[in-house]
Amino acid sequence: MSAPKLQQDLDCKIARLEQDLIVLKRRRNALSPIxxxxxxxxxxxxxxxxxxxxxxxxxxxxxxxxxxxxxxxxxxxxxxxxxxxxxxxxxxxxxxxxxxxxxxxxxxxxxxxxxxxxxxxxxxxxxxxxxxxxxxxxxxxxxxxxxxAPIEVMRSLLPDLKVSCEAIEFLELNGSAVQAHVDLTQHDTFFNFPKLRHLRVTFWDTLLIPSSFHPPSLVRLEIYFHRSSANHITRSTFAALRTVASTLEILGLRFQSSASSQDILNSIGRLPIHMPRLDMASFLSNSPGILPELLSLFHVPPSFRSVSLIAQGSAANANEFQAITSALQRSYASIYSPNVLIVRQGPPPITPSSDAIEVLIKHRAGVTLKHCISAFLIPSRGRQPIFSSDDDHALPISFPSSKGWLFGTLRDVNVEADLPVAFWRAFAYIPTLSTIKYRVTRPDDGFHRALEEIVVGEGPLEGDEEVFPSLTAVCPTFRGTSIEWDEDYARGLAVLLGRAWARSGVSSPPLALLEFRGCSSNRLDDGTVRSFRSVVRGVAVWNDQRWDFRETSQ
Structure with missing residues (x-):
């Protein structure tokens, strides 16, 4: 047999063996768990x-x-x-x-x-x-x-998007937050998408959405302005918004520009926008006056689930938030009454800031959350914190009052910020308030000082009004690295609560729960336990240590 013929036969045999090897490897791999x-x-x-x-x-x-x-x-x-x-x-x-x-x-x-x-x-x-x-x-x-992509890149794709407009249901156009110079006097004309359900346009401040834009199934619309868009861009956007308002379930608007609030308000228009199917809304502005106007402009249905407000920079101030709460009361008082208030410090969902404050006002029916309005206040760097413990500091939200919509039906309060003393003192006269949860970072915190003033009859709310008439649970949580004073604080808190109720003529211990968390130790002396017994008719908790004062023994 010649060498070429022998070599050819060997090559064929190698090929068959390699194929057999592949088959064997596949059979072996098939036995692996995955x-x-x-x-x-x-x-x-x-x-x-x-x-x-x-x-x-x-x-x-x-x-x-x-x-x-x-x-x-x-x-x-x-x-x-x-x-x-x-x-x-x-x-x-x-x-x-x-x-x-x-x-x-x-x-x-x-x-x-x-x-x-x-x-x-x-x-x-x-x-x-x-x-x-x-x-x-x-x-x-x-x-x-x-x-x-940058605006010029998305602009080059507009004609191609138009070719596919009959099929597109979800569209997100996000311009870069850092753009080269853009001539804001020019505009790029948008067009209709018959099947569009979701539209998000971010930082494309020259995109003009015409009034003819009317996708019949649009349920989600988010438009974020980054620069000082020309008035005709904003005006046209809100004209289109009015056209699609009847089908929208989710709405997001952001005005993060240097334009004057008056120019923006003039472009928005004053005619109310009825949104019968709206479930969730989110509004952001760094210009004072915009958020209250948006709240008054959009009429939401009683079935709405959440509204988020973000006041940033110059809009994050006490006067702006007072205007926001007034607008909320005008627009939402006939829809629901809040029974849960949460006040906590950042970070917010967008720009991290240790000085940011979030205020949530909710309505719960049992364990079901029916409505929620959240407001974020994000101050500019270097500015004074929004909340301060000093009484003379301007309050960023309406003063607690049993007659106001925001506080009149409150049941639960959860505070993780350093509220002013006057604010805490006013809580004492909310007739429906039953639970207070709060954070303690120092022995002379606002709640402790407010109780001291109530006991001695100081402050503008002194009189014969009953103090904390419905309060049944107080739950402080200590935060910090050096809190050896926590037992003294707890004992003093119990004493002050007892004196405050005695001043109101309450004879029996009203608390069903007094719970302390984050404590430095797990043991308490007998004197502190006796102070708990004087105000608790239910359960007292110190970290994991528990006393049931409904029984005769510990």
Missing amino acids: SQLPSELLRKIFYLSLHFLQADRNSRTKILPEDTRLSISHVDHHWRTAVLESPELWSEIHVRNTTKVEYLAIARNNSKMQPLYVDGYDINLTGAGGVRHILQTEPHRIKSVTLH
Whole structure:
């Protein structure tokens, strides 16, 4: 036999053995635990792996979901088959500046006829070419488009978006917060999307939404102005908003600009906007006067769930919040009465700030949360804190009163901020207040000092009014590294509460619960326990130590 013939036979035998080896490896891999998973579960794991890529704390710019998808498909034959037979894993097409058209063709083909979700994040004009390729080749399959790019890049894609406008249901257009100079006297004209359900436009301050914009199924609308948009842009936006108001369930508006509040208010208009289906709303402004006006402008239904207000910079001041609470009372007093108040310090949901304050006013029916209004006050750096323990400091929210809408029906109060003494003292005369939870950071905190003034009859609210007539639970939590004074504080608190009630003619201990958490030790002396017994007819708790004063013994 000649050498070439022998070599050819050996090559054939090697090929057969290599093929047998591949088959054996596949059989061996099939015995591994992960290969025993049902294909549906394996595909679900792959799907989730593409949605939680930020677990390693990488920025979104550095995340390349298409690389992860290709890596999964190259692990072994079983995984590759699962990936290629799962069109839903390819229907979300992530375009970056480095994405090649060849990959986009693979994703389109493997997605079969699934609706496509296109995401272009932090793209320049090169990345816009990839997005344009998808929009032009698959205009009838595009269900969702998300673009994060400078205005000039998104502007170049407007004609291509228009080609796909008949199919798009979700659209997010996010301009960069740091932009090159943009001529705000110019504008980019938007157009209608007949099937659009969600629209979010952020930092595209030259995008003019015409009054003809009227998607009949639009349920979510978020528009965030970053710069001082031209008046005709704001005016046109609110004209379009009035057109779609009847279908909206979620609304978000942000005015983070240097324009005067009067210019913005003139552009918004004064005609009320009725929103019969609105469930959630969020408003942000750094210009005084905007938030109260928005609250008065939008008429929400009794079924609304939450409203979030964020006053930032110059809008985060006492006068602005007084105007906000007045607007809330005018607009919401006929809808619900708050029975829960929460006051706590930041950080807020957007800009971290240790001086930020959040005020929540809620209505609960049993364990069910019916309505919630939250207000964030975020002062500029270097400004005086919004709350201060000094009595002469301007209060950022309305003064507690049993006659006002905000406080008149309060049942629970949870305070994690340093409220002024006068504020605490006023709580004593809310007739419905039953539970107080608060944070203690120093022995002479506002609540303790307020009780001292009530006992001696000081302050503007002195008289024969009953003190804390419905209070049944007091729950302080100590915060700090050096709180050796906590037992003295607890004993003094019990004594002051007893004297305050004695001054009101209360003969029997009214508290069902006196609970201290965050204490420095777990043991109390007998004198402190006796002071608890004088005001508690139920349970006293010190960290994990518990006394039931409904019984005759400890």
